[in-house]
Amino acid sequence: MNKAKIVIAGAGYGGMNTAVALSKKLGHNEASITLVNKHDYHYQTTWLHEPAAGTMDPDRTRVKISDVLNTNKVNFVQDEVLEIKTDNKKVMLKDGELDYDYLVVSLGAVSETFGIPGVHEHAFTKWTLNGARQVKDHIDAQFANYNNTADPHEGMLTFVVAGAGFTGIEFIGELSERIPELCKKYDVPREKVRLFVVEAAPSALPGFDPELVEYGMNLLESRGVEFKINTPIKEVTASGVIVGEGEEIKSETIVWATGVRGNPVIDQSGFEANRGRIKVEPDLRAPGFDDVFVIGDCALIINEEINRPYPPTAQIAMQMAKTCANNIVTLNKGGSNLESFKPDIKGTVASLGGKEAIGVVGSKKIYGGTANFMKKMIDNRALFILGGPMLTLKKGKFPL
Amino acid sequence: MNKAKIVIAGAGYGGMNTAVALSKKLGHNEASITLVNKHDYHYQTTWLHEPAAGTMDPDRTRVKISDVLNTNKVNFVQDEVLEIKTDNKKVMLKDGELDYDYLVVSLGAVSETFGIPGVHEHAFTKWTLNGARQVKDHIDAQFANYNNTADPHEGMLTFVVAGAGFTGIEFIGELSERIPELCKKYDVPREKVRLFVVEAAPSALPGFDPELVEYGMNLLESRGVEFKINTPIKEVTASGVIVGEGEEIKSETIVWATGVRGNPVIDQSGFEANRGRIKVEPDLRAPGFDDVFVIGDCALIINEEINRPYPPTAQIAMQMAKTCANNIVTLNKGGSNLESFKPDIKGTVASLGGKEAIGVVGSKKIYGGTANFMKKMIDNRALFILGGPMLTLKKGKFPL
Incomplete structure (x- = not known):
């Protein structure tokens, strides 16, 4: 043997x-x-x-x-x-x-930091299950703390996503959908919350179809997301990020999504x-x-x-x-x-939270409900290939 | 070469x-x-x-x-x-x-007739695209004719499905869902319409889990379907089917679904x-x-x-x-x-029309909305394997 x-x-x-x-x-x-x-x-x-x-x-x-x-x-x-x-x-x-x-x-x-100072110390960089739980609990805690602080400081409810690639956009899509619910739950006025996406490249979702990018950005902006495109991050500090020519965005929540290595x-x-x-x-x-x-x-x-x-x-x-x-x-x-x-490459679909998504399937651009369903199909297909129909049934995304 | x-x-x-x-x-x-x-x-x-x-x-x-x-x-x-x-x-x-x-x-x-006389002459036996269009147009015509006939005769609006296997059940599921709409469109009182499923075997959907069969039959009965189980068809005639000990069900629409060869x-x-x-x-x-x-x-x-x-x-x-x-x-x-x-065998799901279905996936029984979604996944998957995401997008079953 x-x-x-x-x-x-x-x-x-x-x-x-x-x-x-x-x-x-x-x-x-x-x-x-x-x-x-x-x-x-x-x-x-x-x-x-x-x-x-x-x-x-x-x-x-x-x-x-x-x-x-x-x-x-x-x-x-x-x-x-x-x-x-x-x-x-x-x-x-x-x-x-x-x-x-x-x-x-x-x-x-693992996350790519491009040598930017302070990333590991002050940003959430782990795109893992453990990392995801940490981000979620931190966001909830920021809301919970807000009304328990004598003098709520600037940046407590400012959330910065570094990178407008696939991960950054999908994350801000979910978060922007959830903000109204968080505001209601924690009695926080919506205008106290700010959501930023900072991207060094000249466009969000580089490589994606420009029409889809515009659709996605408009949608996210309608939910209150502020984009800073063409804006490199110089440094991450305990109080926020330094961008462009030295401007600081005060934030206690920096989610790092500038790409991987x-x-x-x-x-x-x-x-x-x-x-x-x-x-x-x-x-x-x-x-x-x-x-x-x-x-x-x-x-x-x-x-x-x-x-x-x-x-x-x-x-x-x-x-x-x-x-x-x-x-x-x-x-x-x-x-x-x-x-x-x-x-x-069968296609690419980015979810934007809620029932929204954008994508390309073959040579066709898709939006909204169709893209959202296609995204679910893609996610379920991965489960199916890995673990067959039982796993799909157990963990799949069913629109029920 | x-x-x-x-x-x-x-x-x-x-x-x-x-x-x-x-x-x-x-x-x-x-x-x-x-x-x-x-x-x-x-x-x-x-x-x-x-x-x-x-x-x-x-x-x-x-x-x-x-x-x-x-x-x-x-x-x-x-x-x-x-x-x-x-x-x-x-x-x-x-x-x-x-x-x-x-x-x-x-x-x-092709359809299996088991040598029963009159099948080819008086029943719809072609489970093909052409055959399906023929059945649909015939059903519509029966409704259209009903109020244009001086003396509407028994059996004009009686629809008989021969066979309670997969095909028969899925067909009566769709048809029973559509009957209310047909009645409304053609001004026909619902009680004039009768739907029969005749099956020679001792159970509908032989081989399927009995609990699921019962769920399915109850559901179909609630839509007015009458089951004649354990009831062999002796002959198909121009005026209907002769079943069991010689009883005739008057019908001008016999859809043959007793199995294939x-x-x-x-x-x-x-x-x-x-x-x-x-x-x-x-x-x-x-x-x-x-x-x-x-x-x-x-x-x-x-x-x-x-x-x-x-x-x-x-x-x-x-x-x-x-x-x-x-x-x-x-x-x-x-x-x-x-x-x-x-x-x-990944599983089997039978649709029952509307948003209803029953099935087995792995070792798990599924019903209702879950089974309905799984059925759509199965149908879309067949398209995906055949023609990739473009075909799925074009012909797929999206719950939109």
């Missing part, structure tokens, strides 16, 4: 779907599969704007790993990955180590990388490594049409998982004819 | 999805793919109860084949398949013939078959034929758990298409290690 040892590091969209696919494709005798992840749950990263703003129970976004993985076929190890030692084919964990014959690096991204383990392990992302071969292996696949947030692939990297999305991570699993099965059978990965 | 000729006969769920999958997997130089179908459109057979009852525009259920198939890669031939000559590898058409190296038989089912081409071509269905090998080939795959309604596979055949469903046909396409690609590359087909 000399079964190949397959280790999957990280249980996000890429890692989970690789594990599920491999558990279906490989028999007990063909390989031993191990999934290692910090938590015993997977969560829907693309849903986090909802629990972060308080419009969804955070439990809805997570899935217990043992609920969807066949744990007879996949060993699950709850631990944190610290480093990959490619020389002796080991994954170093906080509390141990794992040997591998094939490794799938599917670790998640690959997992620090990539640099830590000595891979050649660009902001923590490895430019993978067409078969999704790290250049120079026959036995290391990299998928999801840490994989860099180029969109040839515009000669720029694809953004790391759940959609691409899930598609990579499929190719990665197929290629490992081929290698494990002694084959060498590996699949090349080609992303198949 | 000696490219393999692949012929796919029939553009239902099985054939269409095989064609789409092959067009993605095979390059121009690897094979020539031909799809032959009677019409230049595919239709969603599982939706036909809606246009048949008049609750959906029939155009919603059909998809132009050239809209979803890459016709640069798949030749489409609009013609009717009459016979398969396996000896010289030809598909005989009404207006020509096609040579094949690999054949996929994905022809649709495989396509007559199967028997015509001399395959060994059971009611037009070929018991296929695990790799989906017809026994004794290396080059003939049979999928969908004409393929018989056994559910080992209960030692009975799986009913021919869209779900299974679509799954078979995937395996079939993979196996043809393998054979075409000179391989011999074919996949075995394993159905993966």
Whole structure:
């Protein structure tokens, strides 16, 4: 018995779907599969704007790993990955180590701060389940404190989102929907609350269709969101953000959403990388490594049409998982004819809170209710692919 | 150049999805793919109860084949398949013939009459797009005629569904929902209309969970549907149906939904078959034929758990298409290690008209709004698999 040892590091969209696919494709005798992840749950990263703003129970976004993985076929190890030692084919964990014959690096991204001072100290930067709960509780606490303070100071109810990309827009969409309810609950006049989105680039949602961006911005402005576009953040302080030419926006709540970079383990392990992302071969292996696949947030692939990297999305991570699993099965059978990965972008929909959304599906622009339903379909589809109809039923977004 | 000729006969769920999958997997130089179908459109057979009852525009259920198939890669031939000559590898058409190296038989089912006299003469038996339009127009005409007849006779507004299986129940669900609207439109008192479902078996929806069956029957009865269970139909006549011990239900509208059998081409071509269905090998080939795959309604596979055949469903046909396409690609590359087909039954949901449905998803029973939404998800998913998000957007069931 000399079964190949397959280790999957990280249980996000890429890692989970690789594990599920491999558990279906490989028999007990063909390989031993191990999934290692910090938590015993997977969560829907693309849903986090909802629990972060308080419009969804955070439990809805997570899935217990043992609920969807066949744990007879996949060993699950709850631990944190610290480093990959490619020389002796080991994954170093906080509390141990794992040997591998094939490794799938599917670790998640972390916030990109661009070296701006004060971000880690004063902003919420963790776009994780834990991070989302923290943001939500902090927002609630700001409201709760407001009428219990002798002299409520400026900035207590000013909420700043740094970055008007996908995450920032989806978060402010939810939060702007929830503000009237928070004001009512905590007896706060609506005009005391200010919502800012600060973006360094010349447009919100860069790369998105301009007509859709305008629709989205108008909608959010009608809910009281103030955009500061073309406005770099110079510094984050305990009392707010310094933007543009030194103007300060007083705020005790800065949510950082200016983009992401690959997992620090990539640099830590000595891979050649660009902001923590490895430019993978067409078969999704790290250049120079026959036995290391990299998928999801840490994989860099180029969109040839515009000669720029694809953004790391759940959609691409899930598609990579499929190719990665197929290629490992081929290698494990002694084959060498590996699949090349080609992303198949079905479309992109950004929710704007409530029943609003904007998006592009194929070549068609969609708005409002149609986009909102499509977004739900996309979210349910991810659950379906991961855990079948039972998971969809349990955690899905049903308009009931 | 000696490219393999692949012929796919029939553009239902099985054939269409095989064609789409092959067009993605095979390059121009690897094979020539031909799809032959009677019409230049595919239709969603599982939706036909809606246009048949008049609750959906029939155009919603059909998809132009050239809209979803890459016709640069798949030749489409609009013609009717009459016979398969396996000896010289030809598909005989009404207006020509096609040579094949690999054949996929994905022809649709036809109604099973069990030899009951008068069915073909006096009942609506065609569960096709054309058939559904005919039923709908006939129902409307019965209402329109009612107040234009000097002496409206018994049975003019009595509608009989033969068979309380899936199709019969879904159809009466739609029709019972529409009756109040028809009565209003044509000034017909509701009590003049009678709706019957006649079933020979001891229960409606045989094989379905009894609790769900009861829920469904109660609901339909509350809309005025009368069930005659355990009641075989002896004969269909110009004036109605003779049931049980000779009782006649007067009716001018008998919709036949007692089940289906495989396509007559199967028997015509001399395959060994059971009611037009070929018991296929695990790799989906017809026994004794290396080059003939049979999928969908004409393929018989056994559910080992209960030692009975799986009913021919869209779900299974679509799954078979995937395996079939993979196996043809393998054979075409000179391989011999074919996949075995394993159905993966995600669940079953029957709509009951309006916002009502019943179903089983995994091991969970669902009712009402949840089941209704799940049904829509299932229907949209079929569109998504076939034609991606654009088709879903165009033809999907959105609760708007």
